[in-house]
Amino acid sequence: MIDVGVAQPLTVGAALFAIGAFAAVFRRDGAAMLRSLPLMGAGAVVALAGASRLASSAGDPLAGQELAVLVALAVVSLTGVAAAALLRGSGR
Amino acid sequence: MDSLHSALFYAFAAVAVAGALLTAWSRSRELAAAGLLLVVLGVALLLADLSGGFAGLVVFVLLLAAAAMTLGVPAQAEAPLRRADNLGAIVAALLFATLAYAAYRGLYHSAGHPGGTFNAAALGRLLIGRDALALIAAAAAALIAIAYLPAGRRGTRR
Numbered sequence: 001m002i003d004v005g006v007a008q009p010l011t012v013g014a015a016l017f018a019i020g021a022f023a024a025v026f027r028r029d030g031a032a033m034l035r036s037l038p039l040m041g042a043g044a045v046v047a048l049a050g051a052s053r054l055a056s057s058a059g060d061p062l063a064g065q066e067l068a069v070l071v072a073l074a075v076v077s078l079t080g081v082a083a084a085a086l087l088r089g090s091g092r
Numbered sequence: 093m094d095s096l097h098s099a100l101f102y103a104f105a106a107v108a109v110a111g112a113l114l115t116a117w118s119r120s121r122e123l124a125a126a127g128l129l130l131v132v133l134g135v136a137l138l139l140a141d142l143s144g145g146f147a148g149l150v151v152f153v154l155l156l157a158a159a160a161m162t163l164g165v166p167a168q169a170e171a172p173l174r175r176a177d178n179l180g181a182i183v184a185a186l187l188f189a190t191l192a193y194a195a196y197r198g199l200y201h202s203a204g205h206p207g208g209t210f211n212a213a214a215l216g217r218l219l220i221g222r223d224a225l226a227l228i229a230a231a232a233a234a235l236i237a238i239a240y241l242p243a244g245r246r247g248t249r250r
Contacts, residue, residue, distance in 0.1 A: 006195075010194075011191075012108065012109065016112050017188075018185070019115075022181060025184065038155050042155060046139070049144050054093075057203065062211060068139065068151060070227070072155055073227075073234050075155065080237025080240060083241060083244065086165050
C-alpha cells in the first residue's frame, strides 16, 4: 500500500478540479456547466484539507481546514448566483 | 498515515473521482444528481479521513446545498459540439497534468499532525475568533445568493 503523503490529496484535488474545468468548457448546456462549480470547489477543498493534515506548520495546523470551509461557503454563493442568473435567463 | 487510513483515503478518493466523472459526462439529470452526491459524500469522508471530521461535516452540508441548487436549473438543449470545443478537453487535461506535476515534484514541508480527529472546538475558535470577519463575509455572500435564488425562480414563471 502506497503511504499517503501530501502529493496524493493534492493530486485527487487536481483531478476533481480538472474534471470540473472540463465540464465547464466542454459541455454546452448551462445546467451542466453549473454543475462544474461544486466539482471545482470540491477539488480545492480536498487539496486544502490534505495540505492542512500533511504539510501544515506547527503554529497553524488547522488553517487549511478553515480555508476549506470558507471555500465551500464561496462555492454555495457562486452556485446560488449562477443558478439564479440561469433561471432568469431561461425565463425570458 | 497508517495503512487503514491510507486504504480509506484511496477508497474515498476513488468514490469522489468516479462521481465527478459521472457528473461531467452524464446527460441525464438523475445520473448527474447521483454523481454529485457521490462527490459530496466522497469529499466529506476524505476530509474525515484527513483528521478533519468537523470540516468534513460542514463541507458536506454546504456542497450538498450547492449541488441541490444546480439540480433546480432545468436542462437546456445542448448545441452540437464544434471542433474548437475539443480544445476545452485538451486544456483541462493540461491543467490536470500541470497540477499533478506540481503535486509530485514540488518540495513541500512535511509535518506531523498535532492530533485530534474531529477538531470542532479548534476550528470553531479559528472561524469565530481569529477569522470572524472572513466567516461573516463568506456567510453574507452565501445568504445573498440564497436570497437571490427565489428572484430567479420568479423570473422563470413570468
